[in-house]
Amino acid sequence: MKELICITCPKGCHLKVDEANDYAVSGNACPRGAVYGRNELLHPVRVVTSTVRLEGGPTPRLNVKTDKPLPKDKMFECMALLDDVTATVPVHVGDVLLANICGTDVNIVAAKSVL
Numbered sequence: 754m755k756e757l758i759c760i761t762c763p764k765g766c767h768l769k770v771d772e773a774n775d776y777a778v779s780g781n782a783c784p785r786g787a788v789y790g791r792n793e794l795l796h797p798v799r800v801v802t803s804t805v806r807l808e809g810g811p812t813p814r815l816n817v818k819t820d821k822p823l824p825k826d827k828m829f830e831c832m833a834l835l836d837d838v839t840a841t842v843p844v845h846v847g848d849v850l851l852a853n854i855c856g857t858d859v860n861i862v863a864a865k866s867v868l
């Protein structure tokens with residue numbers, strides 16, 4: 754039995770996931786917790802937020818994020834790839850700055866516009 758806290762909403766339910774019983778989840782106040790608990794053990798994912806270099810802007814860095822959750826085991830590889838990314842003004846929110854990270858079909862996109 755694995756215990757974890759659901760991070761899907763601010764309520765933070767304390768979940769128990771029973772690996773021996775087809776990853777049955779208890780302690781969740783809503784169905785999203787059951788999905789989270791099961792996925793967290795079987796294939797955990799996270800949205801990654803970071804910054805990249807920005808040329809021609811008012812600040813030297815641009816906020817970026819993944820456009821969908823990335824497998825957790827690819828996070829460090831993703832962060833290392835960001836070292837080589839430079840965005841150039843103008844940048845629009847949602848612009849893809851790095852596509853298909855580690856073959857995952859997840860992209861790094863601009864989190865804000867700098868015009």
Ligand code: SF4
Nearest residue numbers: 759762765766783786
């Ligand atoms: S189980 Fe539902 S109510 Fe509880 S923290 Fe997760 S999303 Fe929120």
